[in-house]
Amino acid sequence: SGRAWGVVVWFLSTLPILIAYTAPVFIIPLGNALIIIIMLIYVGFVIKLSVSLRLLLNIARDYVKAVESGDLTSARGLAQQLVRRNVWVLDEPHVHSAVIESLFESLVDGFSSPLLYLVIMGPVGAMLQRLANTMDSALGYIDEPYRWVGWFSAKVDSLLNYVPARLTALLIILAGLLMGKRPNLSIYLRYRSVTRSINAGHPMAAASSVLGVALEKAGEYKIGEGKLPDHGDLLVSIKLAEVTTVLVILITATCLVAVSSAKLGLLGLLI
Numbered sequence: 001s002g003r004a005w006g007v008v009v010w011f012l013s014t015l016p017i018l019i020a021y022t023a024p025v026f027i028i029p030l031g032n033a034l035i036i037i038i039m040l041i042y043v044g045f046v047i048k049l050s051v052s053l054r055l056l057l058n059i060a061r062d063y064v065k066a067v068e069s070g071d072l073t074s075a076r077g078l079a080q081q082l083v084r085r086n087v088w089v090l091d092e093p094h095v096h097s098a099v100i101e102s103l104f105e106s107l108v109d110g111f112s113s114p115l116l117y118l119v120i121m122g123p124v125g126a127m128l129q130r131l132a133n134t135m136d137s138a139l140g141y142i143d144e145p146y147r148w149v150g151w152f153s154a155k156v157d158s159l160l161n162y163v164p165a166r167l168t169a170l171l172i173i174l175a176g177l178l179m180g181k182r183p184n185l186s187i188y189l190r191y192r193s194v195t196r197s198i199n200a201g202h203p204m205a206a207a208s209s210v211l212g213v214a215l216e217k218a219g220e221y222k223i224g225e226g227k228l229p230d231h232g233d234l235l236v237s238i239k240l241a242e243v244t245t246v247l248v249i250l251i252t253a254t255c256l257v258a259v260s261s262a263k264l265g266l267l268g269l270l271i
Contacts, residue, residue, distance in 0.1 A: 003151060018131060047118060052111070056106050063099055082103070096233065097215045097216055097229055104206070108165045128160075132156045135150075136153045136156070136158075169203050173210065175247055179239065179240065187205065213229045215228075
């Protein structure tokens with residue numbers, strides 16, 4: 001059936017890559033210091049493949065520069081790299097909105113979520129989440145002809161990002177407080193579930209609550225109240241994403257240290 005094919009496609013596409021990149025972590029014996037160092041470098045490489053935020057932020061910054069210079073054609077071209085919707089038919093505020101929406105949704109997909117699974121499952125978890133998100137981006141469409149072949153990819157991605165999306169939303173609000181903003185929690189609570197995706201609305205609603213602007217995909221949803229974002233809001237949104245990123249890194253590092261300490265303590269008890 002079509003639904004079964006969606007499951008088969010997902011496993012055939014993800015498992016070979018997952019095994020190829022993470023198998024060395026388990027099958028190479030850590031017999032001496034040199035091998036340990038090599039494996040640490042390799043694990044770092046796997047983690048780097050699993051996390052993708054720098055490109056996203058760079059495109060957002062380049063978009064702002066293009067807007068500032070008045071080169072709206074280049075700006076729209078950059079925006080189109082971030083979003084699926086056709087930005088060429090949108091007015092400028094709606095393009096700004098699309099960029100901000102993508103920035104904070106991708107903050108979950110490409111950064112906080114793989115790092116959470118890094119803490120829980122190690123590099124295997126980080127790579128698994130990244131592959132699942134890639135499959136959703138490639139096949140997880142709701143319309144024909146990809147609806148049935150991509151349904152499983154969409155479900156797996158939604159499941160894996162369920163907790164990270166909500167934790168990231170809280171960190172976005174905390175980042176806003178650290179920046180001296182006054183997030184409107186009622187906006188977050190009211191609009192976090194208006195998107196078709198069960199996860200996407202959370203980081204976007206959190207960003208809207210901090211920025212004090214509405215984020216809108218015409219004909220689908222409107223998150224928040226007030227005006228659509230302008231150039232100034234774009235600058236603040238990038239800063240907000242950067243501060244949130246720092247918080248995610250600090251929490252991830254703390255958790256990794258705690259997990260490592262717990263493992264060493266358990267090993268000491270067993271020995």
